[in-house]
Amino acid sequence: MYRSHNCGELNASHINTEVTLAGWVQKTRDKGFMNWVDLRDRYGITQLIFDESRTDKTVFELAKTLGREFVIQAKGTVIEREAKNANMATGDIEILVTELNILNSSITPPFTIEDETDGGEDIRMKYRYLDIRRNPVKNNLLFRHKVAMEVRKYLSDLDFCEVETPYLIKSTPEGARDFVVPSRMNEGQFYALPQSPQTFKQLLMVGGMDKYFQIVKCFRDEDLRADRQPEFTQIDCEMAFVEQEDILNVFEGLTRHLLKEIKGIEVEKFPRITYDYAMKMYGNDKPDIRFGMEFCPLTPEGGPFEPKGFPVFDDSEIVLAINVENCAHYTRKQLDELTDWVKRPQIGAKGLIYVRYNEDGTLKSSVDKFFNEEVLKNWAEKCNSKPGDLLLILSGPTDKTRTQLSALRMELANRLGLRKPNEFAPLWVVDFPLLELDEESGRYHAMHHPFTSPKPEDMQLLETNPGKVRANAYDMVLNGNEIGGGSIRIHDKATQQLMFKYLGFTPKQAEDQFGFLMNAFQYGAPPHGGLAFGLDRLVSILGGQETIRDFIAFPKNNSGRDVMIDAPSVIDDLQLKELKIKLDN
Amino acid sequence: MYRSHNCGELNASHINTEVTLAGWVQKTRDKGFMNWVDLRDRYGITQLIFDESRTDKTVFELAKTLGREFVIQAKGTVIEREAKNANMATGDIEILVTELNILNSSITPPFTIEDETDGGEDIRMKYRYLDIRRNPVKNNLLFRHKVAMEVRKYLSDLDFCEVETPYLIKSTPEGARDFVVPSRMNEGQFYALPQSPQTFKQLLMVGGMDKYFQIVKCFRDEDLRADRQPEFTQIDCEMAFVEQEDILNVFEGLTRHLLKEIKGIEVEKFPRITYDYAMKMYGNDKPDIRFGMEFCPLTPEGGPFEPKGFPVFDDSEIVLAINVENCAHYTRKQLDELTDWVKRPQIGAKGLIYVRYNEDGTLKSSVDKFFNEEVLKNWAEKCNSKPGDLLLILSGPTDKTRTQLSALRMELANRLGLRKPNEFAPLWVVDFPLLELDEESGRYHAMHHPFTSPKPEDMQLLETNPGKVRANAYDMVLNGNEIGGGSIRIHDKATQQLMFKYLGFTPKQAEDQFGFLMNAFQYGAPPHGGLAFGLDRLVSILGGQETIRDFIAFPKNNSGRDVMIDAPSVIDDLQLKELKIKLDN
Known part of the structure; x- marks a missing residue:
């Protein structure tokens, strides 16, 4: 072993101990007759001291040659430090070095190995092995490991068995695009990498x-939006002889366990809201409920807007407000800026109406021309506004308006600092629609996947009003992110066949692609269901951060490239020949 | 929940409890007025009883319709069983059923769901989901999970961090053949699936x-020998600031921990032998040391065989014996059969010499014409034979003879029942050669891989006698199987470049393929090393079984096919088009 201790564990209790440390030179301070080196490893930093009067001359001189990121081994005595540093675990001591070995030198790194680095994203990705030396990235990886271990322990203790499923499977046109793998031994045929097991x-x-259960890599060959990776990790789970209630309980338990063990936070029983309610109150099936600002409809249920007279509202299917607490003081400039924000093409609202509920009880709006103060007061009451609050109002077609107002709600929460990274508000969204209409093709798609069971009481709607059929499907939502989702599955062949029919499969297509599953259902399939968590997302939220990339050791960029190893790359003609494929330029 | 208890947990302490069970009908016994059903789930079997005089008529009649593998839910009272079954955990009780629901029916399975099934390998693979219902397969999967959990716990407790490395990486011609994945977003380029991280x-x-560490799937597109899988699982490990000794200690500790926790067996400190010693004593770098039969050379070190006169020995580089205890009674027929066995083309020996050391002290051999009893006695002494033993002798070129005798040694051990599945004899084989000569190309290959460091004291042999250079490489061997192997790595750019040169890489090839690694070595790479265990093999040996396939949930056959889902398969032209590749028939 190159060391007797690591760089994070020595303290006053070790004074006078002979130790050997190994690690990286974080920095050096040379005062001529005295030379300090901060030695770093995964566990911390320990200060080495070289003193002209006490250190062997050769060692003293060698220490002067050390550069940043040199790898060294130092032997010496733990001594009390004169200038103690209370911010460091090892801040009470330093090592008076008696022997020094340079294990490896380092050229100058392309960016500083500090918590706050001067390196941009691209260069840090190319030299990811140097980026990992930085505390923020290193700690994220350690954190991810801790979360994964806790998940495994919790589920194992509940008799869950982790089973490895295959990575080389069969391609199916359903869902997202597969990554495929040509088979050399089965000419002209391809495996697919699993989108999920x-x-x-x-x-x-x-x-x-x-x-x-299984913590498992999954693959999707989709155009990469920000913060999506072609390979991602799922905590994949399934249980037999259960109903939705059982699954929600088990995985609520897991999440509560993680919050407690990892974050030291106890949370209440998770709220459960339906998909319809989520859309109505938040315009979003993954609402962030760390803060209020629920939607407040100013249109009466089902009826047209009253009083008439303002053409924009008169022509709207819905008029929706949110109450922004303590923001009546927003200036005209701030409100104009918000209006511009909702009118951006990504949001697409036509305009933004505001009502200031002033501290003095008066109300002032951008639609004073059309509505008197009594009407405004009535809106304020509907929305539980109090003096000092600001009402923001959007109107238009129902779905679009909800989506726009949802975006505005989140934007305001961000601006007002209401999305606190260390506050956690999980909830379940249940009763998802079984099907969603693809506007382009006019066809219905499975919202979750074709194995999700419809609610028995809605089955009769499948023929008449498929969009209204609810599924036994549920999502776990945390701080505005879907972190897990699942369903009770179909477990009989007839229903599964029917589902494929409704999804537009011919019987032959269904048989070719999923015959093995429907066949299996004939041999005594138990009722079952499950869910999957996105591990990358889960750890980033638990870690109080936004980007999953920071929690992945070797992520790919938005073109699906690993810029460190420079993959993908061209391959040998011989390889292509053996696989019996050729490039089609 | 469909059940209040599982089928393995009820016993006499539950008598008079109302319970609900769910599971599969293992078998039914209908005596007309009385009907028993064995109900099975993952946890065990519980007997249900339907009694004409005590059971509701509808329930009683419904029970008569149950077939094997039906999925049912049964509510009832735990009662004491008349005919107790001491071999079953639940053998003291049965359930007098009051309510019965058929959750799913089953058509007749293609093979019996019993510990000893009537199904052949092919049919069991096609219906693997039914095979998994059988205790032997189910228990293997649970066992695998237990081993993996113990590995994770042990390593985590030692501060190892599990890091997920990417699956979509870069193809390198070095080593085995890669599986490749065409990239749609990077036209004409391919990812490779990792052969190891x-x-x-x-x-x-x-x-x-x-x-x-990481428990991780790896991929090799090789022609599949028996018991090889295109995708396999490694326990992959690496440590910094360590020497070989440290690594051997840590992973010996892990293996000892597994043997203790999983098998309840305490083993001694592992023997360590060199590769040269292993080849000399066992003809094999993964010797099974659960039994003796070490090689005994009858040729003096370096010299020709004495006494002369027997042309076969006179022309041999080496004459090697093994002593088979208590087998002097082998008949002529048995010995002829062994002779035929070593002469099979797979072994390729020219013949087999035997010496019977009879119980009466006389010696009788197949070479009595050439050697008198004194010579035979001398051989017997050399080999520590005692009366009643049998000497078997092969001769020829050194390497070939060792390999042949190794095969014979293992064959005899199998026949004599010396390879006891519940006895465990782990050891380390160290000092592997760095390079091995590929006879076909006349080129040297890395025996382990090109990142393995040579022993510093052998470095000067690289130019003059590359085959003699020893590596800091080691294998852990258990019961005649290599279950893990690794090395101390090269950690400086210059040595790594030199190594690529010796392996026949041009500087450009080395740079193109491994430039990122050599580049990384310039920024302060610490000394490091590691190893990888084959998890599939490890669990099968710990499980006391031969085939890894039985420990994989969904294995592939020898053509790399998953016969259950029928993969690989042809894919859509559209998919090929998007990937810009075409088939090359």
Whole structure:
């Protein structure tokens, strides 16, 4: 072993101990007759001291040659430090070095290895191995490991069995685009990398494994939006002989356990709201409920807006307000800026109406021309506004207006600092629609996936009003992010066949792609269901951060490239030949 | 929840409790007025009883319709069983059923769901979800989970951090054949699936992660020998600031922990032998040391065989014996059969010499014409034979003879029942050669991989006698299987460049393929090393079984096919088009 202790563990209790440390030179301070080196490893930093009067001359001179990021081994005695540093675990001591070995030198790194680095994203990705030396990235990776271990322990203790499902599976046109892998031994044929182990976990339930989980990589060949990765990690779970209630309880328990163990936070029983309610109150199926600002409809249920006279409202399907607390003081400039914000093409609102509920009880709006103060007061009451608050109002077609107001609600929360990274407000959204209409093709798609079971009481709507059929499907939402979702599955062949029919599969297509599953359902499939958490997202939220990339050791960029190893790359003609494929330029 | 208890937990303490169970019908016994059903789930079997005189008529009649593998839910009272079954955890009780729901029916399974099934390998693979219902397969999967959890706990407790490395990486011609993945977003380019996370774990060491592990899928597109899978699982580990000794200690500790926790077996400190010694004594770098039969050379070190006169020995580089205890009674027929066995083309020996050391002290051999009893006695002494033993002798060129005798040794051990599945004899084989000569190309290849460091004292042999250079490389061997292997790595750019040169890389090739790694070495790479265990093999050996396939939930066959889901398969022209590749028939 190159060391007797690591760089984070020595303290006053070790004074006079002979130790050997190894690590990286974080920085050096040379005062001529005295030379200090901060030695860093994963566990911390320890100060080394070289003193002309006490240190062997060769060692003293060698220490002067050390540069940043040199890898060294130092032997010496733990001594009390004169200038103690209370901010460092090892701040009470330093090492008076008697022996020094340079294990490896370093050229100058392309960015500083500090918590706040001068390196931009691109250069840090190219030299990711140097980026990982920085505390923020290193700590994220350690944090991810801790979360994954806690998940495994919790589920194992509940008799869940982690089963590895295959990575080389079959391509199906359903869902997102597959990554495929040409098979050399089966000419002209391809494997696909799994988008999720969905059918395998269901087959494990048919196989009687009862409770399954797996922390597993999944793959989607989609155009990468910001913060999406072509490979991502799921906590994938499935249980047999359960109803939705059982699944919600188990995984609420897991999440509560994580919040407690990892963050030291106890949370209440998770609220459960329906998809319809979420859309109505937040315009969003993954609402952030750390703050209020729920939607307040100014249009009466089902009826047209009253009083008439303001053409914009008269022509609107819905008029929706949010109450922004203590913001009546917003200046005209601030309000104009918000109006511009909602009118951006990404949001697409036509305009923004405001009502200031002044501290003195008067009300002032941008629609004073059309509505008297009594009407404004009535709106304020509807929205539980109090003097000092600001009402912001959007109107238009129902779905669009909700989406726009949802964006505005989140933007305001961000601006007002209401989305506190260390506050956690989980909830369940249940009763998702089974199907969603693809406006382009006019066809219905499975909102979750084709294995999700419809609510039995809605089955009869499948023919007449498919968009209204609710599924036994649920999402766990945390701080405005969907962190997990799942469903109770179909477990009989007839219903599964029917579902494929409604989704526009021919019987042959259904058989070719999912015959193995429907076949399995004939041999005594138990009722079952499950869910999957996105681990990358979960750890980033628990870590109080926005980007999943910071919690992935070697992420890819938005073009799906690993810029560090420079992949993907061209391959040998011989490889192509063996695979019996060629490029089609 | 569909059940209040599982099928393995009820016992006499539950008598008179109302319970609800759910599971599969294992079997039914109908005596007309009385009907028993064995109800099975992952946890066990519980007997249900339907009694004409005590059971509701509808329930009683419904029970008569149950077939094997039906999925049912049964409510009832735990009662004491008349005919107790001491072999079953639940053998003291049965459930007098009051309510019965058929949750799903089953058509007749293609093979019996019993510990000893009538299904052949092919049919069991096609219906793997049914095979998994059988105890032997189910228990193997639970066992695998337990091993993996113990590995994670042990390593986490030692500050190892599990880091997920990418699956979509860069193809390198070095080593085995890669599976490749065409990139849609990077036209004409391909990712490769990792054969191991080797370079990534080294970069994590450069990145200061200090102690890394990962239980991870790896991929090799090789022609599949029996019991090889195109995707397999590794316990992949790496440590910084360590020497070989440190690594051997840590992973010996892990293995000892597993043997103790999983098998309840305490093992001694692992023997360590060199590669040269292993080849000399066992003809094999992964010797099974659960039994003796070490090689005994009858040729003097370096010299020709004495006494002369037997042309076969006179022309041999080496004459090697093994002593088979208590087998002097082998009949001529048995010995002829062994002779035929070593002459099979797979073994390729020219013949087999035997010496019977009879119980009466006389010696009788197949070479009595050439050697008198005194010579035979001398051989017996050399080999520590005692009366009643049998000497078996092969001769020829050194390497070939060793390999042949190794095969014979293992064959005899199998026949004599010396390879006891519940006895565990781990050891380390160290000092592997750095390079091995590829006879076909006449070129040297890295025996382990090109990142393995040569022993410093052998460096000067690289130019003059490369085959003699020893590496800081080691294998852990258990019961005749290599279950893990690793090395101390090169951690400086110059040595790594030199190594690529010796392996026949041009500087450009080395730079194109591994430039990122050599570049990383310039920024303060610490000394580091590691190893990887084959998890599939490890669990199968710990489980006392031969085939890894039985420990994989969804294995592939020898053509790399998943016969259950029928993968790989042809894919859409549209998919090929998007990927800009075409088939090359």
